Amino acid sequence: MEKNYMPSFAQALICFGGIIMMVVVGLIYFEISIHVIMTICIVWTCCNMVLLGYGFKEIKFAMSEGIKKGLSAFYIFFLIGLVIAAFIESGTIASIVFYSLDLIHPAVFLPVSVLICSFMSVALGTSWGTAGTAGIVLIGIGSAIGIPLPLVAGAIVSGATFGDKLSPVSDTTNLAAAASGTDLYKHITSMLYTTIPTYVITLILFTIIGLNYSSGALSSPEIISFQQAIDENFIVSFWTFIPIIVLLALSLNKVSAEPAMMASVLAAIIIAILIQDRPLLEIFASLQDGYSVNTNYDALNTLVNRGGIQSMMWTLSLTMIALALGGLLEFAKYLVILLEGLLAKIKSALSLTFTTMCTGFLACMSMGDSYISIIVTSQLFKVKYAEMKLEKYMLSRTVEESTTIICPIIPWTSAGAFYFGALGVPVLDYLPFAFLNYLNPIVSLIFTYFGYAIFKLQRVEK
Numbered sequence: 001m002e003k004n005y006m007p008s009f010a011q012a013l014i015c016f017g018g019i020i021m022m023v024v025v026g027l028i029y030f031e032i033s034i035h036v037i038m039t040i041c042i043v044w045t046c047c048n049m050v051l052l053g054y055g056f057k058e059i060k061f062a063m064s065e066g067i068k069k070g071l072s073a074f075y076i077f078f079l080i081g082l083v084i085a086a087f088i089e090s091g092t093i094a095s096i097v098f099y100s101l102d103l104i105h106p107a108v109f110l111p112v113s114v115l116i117c118s119f120m121s122v123a124l125g126t127s128w129g130t131a132g133t134a135g136i137v138l139i140g141i142g143s144a145i146g147i148p149l150p151l152v153a154g155a156i157v158s159g160a161t162f163g164d165k166l167s168p169v170s171d172t173t174n175l176a177a178a179a180s181g182t183d184l185y186k187h188i189t190s191m192l193y194t195t196i197p198t199y200v201i202t203l204i205l206f207t208i209i210g211l212n213y214s215s216g217a218l219s220s221p222e223i224i225s226f227q228q229a230i231d232e233n234f235i236v237s238f239w240t241f242i243p244i245i246v247l248l249a250l251s252l253n254k255v256s257a258e259p260a261m262m263a264s265v266l267a268a269i270i271i272a273i274l275i276q277d278r279p280l281l282e283i284f285a286s287l288q289d290g291y292s293v294n295t296n297y298d299a300l301n302t303l304v305n306r307g308g309i310q311s312m313m314w315t316l317s318l319t320m321i322a323l324a325l326g327g328l329l330e331f332a333k334y335l336v337i338l339l340e341g342l343l344a345k346i347k348s349a350l351s352l353t354f355t356t357m358c359t360g361f362l363a364c365m366s367m368g369d370s371y372i373s374i375i376v377t378s379q380l381f382k383v384k385y386a387e388m389k390l391e392k393y394m395l396s397r398t399v400e401e402s403t404t405i406i407c408p409i410i411p412w413t414s415a416g417a418f419y420f421g422a423l424g425v426p427v428l429d430y431l432p433f434a435f436l437n438y439l440n441p442i443v444s445l446i447f448t449y450f451g452y453a454i455f456k457l458q459r460v461e462k
Contacts, residue, residue, distance in 0.1 A: 007052055012337040015048040019325075019366055027411070034412045038321045038368070045328045052332065059328065066327015067320055070369055070414060072171075077312040077319070079261040080132035080422055081290075083247075084307030086268035087133070088291040089283050091234040091276050092243050097140045097303060098236045101223050106145045106213040110206035113138045113152065114159040118199075120248075121163025126170065126257055127408070127415075130160040132422045133244060139423055140303035144226055147213055153425035154433025158202050161405050162436055166191060172370055172404045179378035180396035190393040191400060193453035194444040201443075202435040209433075229297035233304075235275050243268035306424065315421035319414040322368020329366050330376060335359070343384050352388060353398050353448045356381050357441050360402025368413045373403040391455040401444050405437045 007015070019041045026037040046059050054062075087093050104112060116138070121130040135156040142152035164170050166188055177187040230236060246267045250260035265287075272278040286292070290308030295301055329335060339359060346352045359380060363373035377399050385395040407415035411427040420427055431438075447453045 006333045012334040062327045062331035063324040066323045070323040077316045081309045081312040082265045085286045086265040088304045090268035090271035091240040094230050094234040095236045095240040096137050098230045110155045110210040113155040117159025118162045121160045122167045127160035127164035144299045150429040153423045153430035157434045158436035176396045176400045179375050180392045182392035186393040187396045190397040198440040198443045229300045315417040318417040326367025326372045350448050356398045357402035364407045370403045370407040389457045394455045401441050409437045
């Protein structure tokens with residue numbers, strides 16, 4: 001169904017430039033809904049494709065193919081809504097916050113949040129699963145002890161992305177290695193050179209910021225008051241930890257995310273019935289629309305009034321629109337045309353790394369999904385890295401540093417939409433504090449400029 005010709009450079013530039021302009025101006029200047037902006041971008045791209053000679057059936061096919069590539073994310077969206085609601089119903093989140101108030105001090109809360117999310121995402125291989133479980137607990141604790149939620153969300157996103165990027169069971173890590181044609185563990189090793197220094201900087205920054213809140217620690221009466229509010233509305237018990245233990249145990253045993261999450265939801269429902277004495281019909285209502293309660297403690301209301309399938313519909317609909325746009329841009333080869341002339345002029349490792357990162361970033365902005373961006377960017381630069389006698393795992397590292405960790409800080413991508421849906425903090429609010437996500441590419445470029453972590457081919461392939 002694909003056409004045998006490609007757009008000219010001018011046509012590709014007009015199409016891409018129009019999308020970037022509409023997103024930036026519409027989102028920042030006019031503050032138009034991101035769903036509306038992305039829909040306008042789809043119409044704009046369709047008009048450009050019609051000028052190339054594409055018909056309605058081909059355009060519809062391209063959009064459907066783009067959406068098809070993100071179907072696995074849709075399942076996760078549904079399940080995260082269920083997990084959040086079920087964990088609140090079972091008292092799991094309330095119990096964790098209850099016990100944590102006696103243990104976590106505001107001065108160390110932010111770096112501890114980064115470490116918790118890092119360890120969990122490395123073990124589970126999913127930043128989304130981490131944000132949807134540990135993340136919502138940390139948001140609740142942060143709110144209770146007076147830490148601004150954008151700071152907490154930035155720590156969560158930084159830690160979750162770190163693990164997702166380096167975990168051998170992460171789908172994006174495996175995809176980047178496969179798309180670049182390199183060994184998985186060589187790919188992970190190459191990322192350590194730039195990611196670990198960035199991670200240390202991130203921890204230092206959050207530690208310094210956290211010290212500013214050491215004087216704002218909750219007093220003992222405030223902690224007791226919050227714990228009493230929890231105790232009045234939930235049965236606090238270590239039995240309520242069972243759902244999250246089920247999730248962690250299954251994930252560590254390499255069970256896929258979907259069945260592991262579903263099993264934890266079933267465990268939470270059983271705990272909610274047996275421990276919290278919740279009626280089954282009310283539990284089902286929460287799974288659909290989210291948990292709802294009105295207590296006399298605002299922090300507790302913020303913590304538990306959330307979750308449910310419907311809470312993820314904003315995220316799912318935005319992701320579907322973004323994937324449809326990505327399918328159009330990939331099908332018409334607009335990005336390929338933009339880079340053809342530029343690739344011939346690249347002569348140094350620094351310029352190649354910088355161009356790869358810019359391409360990955362533009363792919364995320366326009367296609368709205370890290371999976372498509374990883375594949376497209378890897379395919380575009382694979383030959384150039386071989387020509388310049390650079391290892392494939394340097395390509396895979398650069399691709400991840402411009403896609404996997406960048407998507408969470410772009411509001412209309414599937415990752416950005418997910419974090420907003422799960423944490424309740426807008427992407428543009430937590431973006432300044434997602435230190436790992438935007439410092440990692442900068443550190444990588446600085447290292448490349450000074451000739452560090454540049455991997456030359458040990459053997460030249462034909």
